[in-house]
Amino acid sequence: MAPHEIVCWECGRTVKDMYADTCPSCGGLLMIKMDLEPLMEMRPEDLHGTPIGVWRYAPFMPVETANIVSIREGGTPLYPCSVLGAEIGVNDLFVKYDGANPTGSFKDRGMTVGVSHASEIGAKIVGCASTGNTSASLAAYAAKAGMRCVVFLPSGKVAAGKLAQAIFFGAKVISVDGNFDEALAVARELSEERALYLLNSINPYRPEGQKTVLFEIMDQLAYDVPDRIILPVGNAGNISAVHKALIELKEIGWIDKVPMLTGIQAEGAMPIVRAFNSKLADFVPEEHPETVATAIRIGNPISGRKALRAIYETGGHSVSVTDEEILAAQKILGRREGIGVEPASAASVAGARKLREMGIIDRDERVVCICTGNALKDPDTIISSSEPPVKCSKDLSSIKSILDL
Numbered sequence: 001m002a003p004h005e006i007v008c009w010e011c012g013r014t015v016k017d018m019y020a021d022t023c024p025s026c027g028g029l030l031m032i033k034m035d036l037e038p039l040m041e042m043r044p045e046d047l048h049g050t051p052i053g054v055w056r057y058a059p060f061m062p063v064e065t066a067n068i069v070s071i072r073e074g075g076t077p078l079y080p081c082s083v084l085g086a087e088i089g090v091n092d093l094f095v096k097y098d099g100a101n102p103t104g105s106f107k108d109r110g111m112t113v114g115v116s117h118a119s120e121i122g123a124k125i126v127g128c129a130s131t132g133n134t135s136a137s138l139a140a141y142a143a144k145a146g147m148r149c150v151v152f153l154p155s156g157k158v159a160a161g162k163l164a165q166a167i168f169f170g171a172k173v174i175s176v177d178g179n180f181d182e183a184l185a186v187a188r189e190l191s192e193e194r195a196l197y198l199l200n201s202i203n204p205y206r207p208e209g210q211k212t213v214l215f216e217i218m219d220q221l222a223y224d225v226p227d228r229i230i231l232p233v234g235n236a237g238n239i240s241a242v243h244k245a246l247i248e249l250k251e252i253g254w255i256d257k258v259p260m261l262t263g264i265q266a267e268g269a270m271p272i273v274r275a276f277n278s279k280l281a282d283f284v285p286e287e288h289p290e291t292v293a294t295a296i297r298i299g300n301p302i303s304g305r306k307a308l309r310a311i312y313e314t315g316g317h318s319v320s321v322t323d324e325e326i327l328a329a330q331k332i333l334g335r336r337e338g339i340g341v342e343p344a345s346a347a348s349v350a351g352a353r354k355l356r357e358m359g360i361i362d363r364d365e366r367v368v369c370i371c372t373g374n375a376l377k378d379p380d381t382i383i384s385s386s387e388p389p390v391k392c393s394k395d396l397s398s399i400k401s402i403l404d405l
């Protein structure tokens with residue numbers, strides 16, 4: 001196993017149990033502490049012999065390369081978006097399109113590491129609770145690894161594409177009569193009984209893979225550190241992972257400044273924004289989160305405290321956007337840049353626009369918006385927010401009149 005320890009993020013205690021998902025002494029969140037010593041002598045170019053993607057960064061990963069379960073995740077495009085940038089008033093805007101991952105969301109970055117670890121410790125059954133993308137991703141990786149997979153979904157609230165993927169890849173899908181937080185409670189009970197290896201956001205191995213979105217952005221910008229990175233915040237695992245990646249790169253001397261990490265939430269599910277507005281280190285959970293962006297419809301973000309630290313320590317910001325603003329940003333990305341994202345992903349761009357209007361983002365900042373998931377994940381939302389197909393007979397003249405020809 002690559003040299004690392006599991007430590008408690010809250011009390012710092014080392015945890016020996018490979019199945020643990022919280023600290024046995026204080027109940028705190030766990031994190032992986034990598035031994036970065038072997039990286040101290042290296043430069044980013046030393047990794048360039050391997051194609052861009054999660055496993056280019058294997059020396060930063062807590063898994064033996066022999067145990068890797070991969071379907072070629074990461075290596076997603078970083079698009080310069082001048083048209084979108086002009087529209088929202090940011091001169092140097094990029095979109096990191098993680099919807100181009102194998103199952104269509106950034107969750108694949110963490111899942112390749114999580115399932116590789118599960119395989120390394122001999123787990124036979126893996127499981128998760130999910131708003132959709134985690135289960136779609138886990139189902140694919142479990143299939144690749146030859147493991148059984150059980151996913152718990154909140155009933156009736158999962159986008160069609162995500163549900164289709166989980167079923168298609170052969171997971172046992174259990175629809176829990178409740179919201180995400182309640183579905184998670186069931187999954188955690190089974191994990192405590194060791195009936196399955198839990199691969200939720202609480203799992204300390206997944207964020208290690210999620211660090212790679214930052215490593216890739218740095219490689220793609222030739223280590224010219226952007227001023228700001230904006231991303232949607234649900235359970236807050238991704239923003240915390242990006243922060244961890246920055247800390248590690250600083251520690252080994254590959255960067256000397258960090259971008260301002262900026263977390264966007266939907267107005268109907270904004271516990272982190274509220275905490276940020278009051279300058280608090282902890283947040284108050286919301287009972288009834290609601291938003292069209294189902295991937296960030298989270299009232300009690302598991303890594304919320306980590307997210308707040310990430311935002312404060314990098315001088316970042318946090319703001320909410322309405323469902324209308326999210327859908328408008330989704331449409332602009334599609335129609336001006338040809339980038340198809342699901343609603344949660346569009347929150348980053350909606351947030352960029354809002355923060356620019358508020359004067360928090362400067363016109364000359366170099367901004368990277370991370371777009372986390374693919375448009376095809378949630379076709380129903382797109383269809384209901386777009387113009388329906390025009391019904392018409394086969395007659396050429398009526399088609400011409402519709403087309404103004």
Ligand SMILES: *Cc1c(COP(=O)(O)O)cnc(C)c1O
Binds near residue numbers: 238
């Ligand atoms: C999971 C997910 C998010 C939220 O990420 P967190 O790590 O939970 O903050 C955002 N967008 C998409 C598409 C997702 O699948």
Ligand SMILES: [Zn+2]
Binds near residue numbers: 008011013023025026
């Ligand atoms: Zn602890």
